[in-house]
Amino acid sequence: MSLPAPRKKRRIHFDDDEGPKRSHSISSSPSTPLQKQREQLPIAKERDALIREIRENDVTILLGETGSGKTTQVPQYLLEAGLAGKGMIAVTQPRRVAATSLAARVAAERGVKLGSLVGYSVRFDEICGADTKIKYVSDGMLVRELLSDPLLSRYSVIVLDEAHERTLRTDFLIANLKSIQVKRKQATDVKGKGKCTSSAVNPLKIIVMSATLDAEKFSRFYHNARILYVKGRQHPVKIFYTAVNQTDYVDSALRTFFQIHLDQPPGDVLIFLPGQEDIESLEKSIKMHAKRLPVLVSLMYASLPPSQQARIFSATPPQTRKCILATNIAETSITIPGIKYVIDTGKSKEKRYLSKDTGGGFDTLLTRDITKASAMQRAGRAGREGPGFCFRLYTEEAFNNLAAASEPEIRRCSLTQSVLELKCLGQDLETVEFMDPPDINSVVAALKTLWILGALDDSKTLTPLGRQMASFPVEPYLARIILASSTHECTSEVIDIVSMISSSSKLFLDISDQRDAIASARSKFRHPSGDHLTILNTLRAYQEMAETENKSSRKEWCKQHFLNERTFTEALKIRDQLRVTCGRVGLDWRASKKDSEDPVLRSFTVGLVQQSALLQPDGSYKQLMGRSVVKIHPGSTLADKKVPAIIFDELVYTNQIYARGVSSVPRSYFNGATPAIPNGS
Numbered sequence: 001m002s003l004p005a006p007r008k009k010r011r012i013h014f015d016d017d018e019g020p021k022r023s024h025s026i027s028s029s030p031s032t033p034l035q036k037q038r039e040q041l042p043i044a045k046e047r048d049a050l051i052r053e054i055r056e057n058d059v060t061i062l063l064g065e066t067g068s069g070k071t072t073q074v075p076q077y078l079l080e081a082g083l084a085g086k087g088m089i090a091v092t093q094p095r096r097v098a099a100t101s102l103a104a105r106v107a108a109e110r111g112v113k114l115g116s117l118v119g120y121s122v123r124f125d126e127i128c129g130a131d132t133k134i135k136y137v138s139d140g141m142l143v144r145e146l147l148s149d150p151l152l153s154r155y156s157v158i159v160l161d162e163a164h165e166r167t168l169r170t171d172f173l174i175a176n177l178k179s180i181q182v183k184r185k186q187a188t189d190v191k192g193k194g195k196c197t198s199s200a201v202n203p204l205k206i207i208v209m210s211a212t213l214d215a216e217k218f219s220r221f222y223h224n225a226r227i228l229y230v231k232g233r234q235h236p237v238k239i240f241y242t243a244v245n246q247t248d249y250v251d252s253a254l255r256t257f258f259q260i261h262l263d264q265p266p267g268d269v270l271i272f273l274p275g276q277e278d279i280e281s282l283e284k285s286i287k288m289h290a291k292r293l294p295v296l297v298s299l300m301y302a303s304l305p306p307s308q309q310a311r312i313f314s315a316t317p318p319q320t321r322k323c324i325l326a327t328n329i330a331e332t333s334i335t336i337p338g339i340k341y342v343i344d345t346g347k348s349k350e351k352r353y354l355s356k357d358t359g360g361g362f363d364t365l366l367t368r369d370i371t372k373a374s375a376m377q378r379a380g381r382a383g384r385e386g387p388g389f390c391f392r393l394y395t396e397e398a399f400n401n402l403a404a405a406s407e408p409e410i411r412r413c414s415l416t417q418s419v420l421e422l423k424c425l426g427q428d429l430e431t432v433e434f435m436d437p438p439d440i441n442s443v444v445a446a447l448k449t450l451w452i453l454g455a456l457d458d459s460k461t462l463t464p465l466g467r468q469m470a471s472f473p474v475e476p477y478l479a480r481i482i483l484a485s486s487t488h489e490c491t492s493e494v495i496d497i498v499s500m501i502s503s504s505s506k507l508f509l510d511i512s513d514q515r516d517a518i519a520s521a522r523s524k525f526r527h528p529s530g531d532h533l534t535i536l537n538t539l540r541a542y543q544e545m546a547e548t549e550n551k552s553s554r555k556e557w558c559k560q561h562f563l564n565e566r567t568f569t570e571a572l573k574i575r576d577q578l579r580v581t582c583g584r585v586g587l588d589w590r591a592s593k594k595d596s597e598d599p600v601l602r603s604f605t606v607g608l609v610q611q612s613a614l615l616q617p618d619g620s621y622k623q624l625m626g627r628s629v630v631k632i633h634p635g636s637t638l639a640d641k642k643v644p645a646i647i648f649d650e651l652v653y654t655n656q657i658y659a660r661g662v663s664s665v666p667r668s669y670f671n672g673a674t675p676a677i678p679n680g681s
């Protein structure tokens, strides 16, 4: 893509185009002790009143501007006031990066080692100890704890942070905490009368927090709970809108970045874009134009490995401006030191369930306009250490027309895992009191999937297999594959592949101008049946090499084969956890076959029966269960091949529907795979 020189041409005009003045400087001094910083936060003035209210009320809804100090301070106030009692304080976060970085910050504020008094727990990673009292936890992890401890008896206080995001897991917790609180209260009353032996008798306090929340709605749900407002923000953020709407938001972001870079005082820049592709394209353009003007570009999106995401928090070298290109995963909760300028494209990707009626039957990501709540959260990432500036790449009128808040995930995402989790708790999605009830079609689709996987019987009752599936920290279909591998005696191989699939980073690096070199470097791993066994071959080759080679040779080996080493390291950690879970459910993960091709593919077919397609006479592939015609993704080892039947990990919806992570299987594998599957096509 050729781009105009950003400075001279097509300057973007903002409504107040004087822009931030050069005289602005960041006010906080690096030598300021953390304690002093704490005392200066707006919430500090309200500390005593807050504690009093929380002590008196079972549920508190707390609203305060971004950066006012809710997330880092409230848990510490609770601890200092003795409200944790003998239990712990959990603070939920919709995103893992927020949970890990907040725990590190609060541990530093208290002068303790991370994992002692303050810890965190996110999927596949936990740093906590016996003396942990404040635990930052992803909402998904707290849901998992619920499965083994239905009264969450280890916690005295649960803080639901960033509740406005209304993730499926947060909604799940909002609903369950309401009934848990009643049960624990009853237990306390009974114990008071000397009749109870339960240890989970301490009452539970619930605190719901956000900067952008429909507080009245939450209050009504929790029996008119008390709403508290923390006034004020620590530093101002000046907002600029474009004079006219921008059609190409990547190009506009590029030009706005250089307007800041060339004209404005030091300070790092955070740019919000919808997805990885836009981020990579903007990264290239910035690097191309910034040759003589030092810019350090860092990236932040969900599929980047956690260790790489963490780089955005590292210090900016002197005389350099850091520019972080992020999706909405950097939108809430986190403080990125140095950020003074935010550029908001006004777009994000939103997960949506495409129903079978529209040719789907799967979750997909669609680029959409953000909401007012998101715009405010994005602006709030500036102005955390000093005055900040937010450049919105849309007009003020467009902002006024944005929806106030996004539709809750429960109304737009696949519910399969949630239904399974509720079943394990003895509940039904249809009968649980949610803040917003789910769409009945999504409930039916989830029940059907679980029945096909064998997690539910004909009367929608949880089967022993379903309970085993819920024990695994992966999607139900992957858990089903692992359990099927026990029958086919290939659990070792299957867990290897499932771990690689579950890793958050892409294994195969794709560099468009080196396609031939890539194909030849990786040809030795290629398995004729497709991607699943190719992944296994690649992992085996990596492990064999890693046994004898040092760190730098391993890195070189990965580079030569265009592979992402982080995928291997992350997958090996995930594998450890899956092996432990196998042990817990009585499965021998060491089970392995010499010739594993057939058993592995049979196991995968059991879990992927809904993610399969059959070759049609016209050469296209049609979903076995569903109406979509799908194409094999160009990145697959089976791209352009015609095989009678395929199974795949996921569907990607662009201008076509692509199947990704594809293997070829004989049609006969589907016979009897489930009672609902028709024979052949």
Ligand SMILES: Nc1ncnc2c1ncn2[C@@H]1O[C@H](COP(=O)(O)OP(=O)(O)OP(=O)(O)O)[C@@H](O)[C@H]1O
Pocket: 041, 064, 065, 066, 067, 068, 069, 070, 071, 072, 073, 101, 105, 210, 211, 234, 332, 333, 334, 335, 336, 337, 380, 383, 384, 385
């Ligand atoms: N990692 C960090 N490095 C430097 N300062 C930090 C860090 N974390 C927090 N702070 C400081 O503490 C302030 C309060 O942060 P906190 O996350 O508690 O605010 P909040 O009210 O929860 O905001 P939000 O709603 O945006 O999450 C920040 O504005 C910043 O000044």
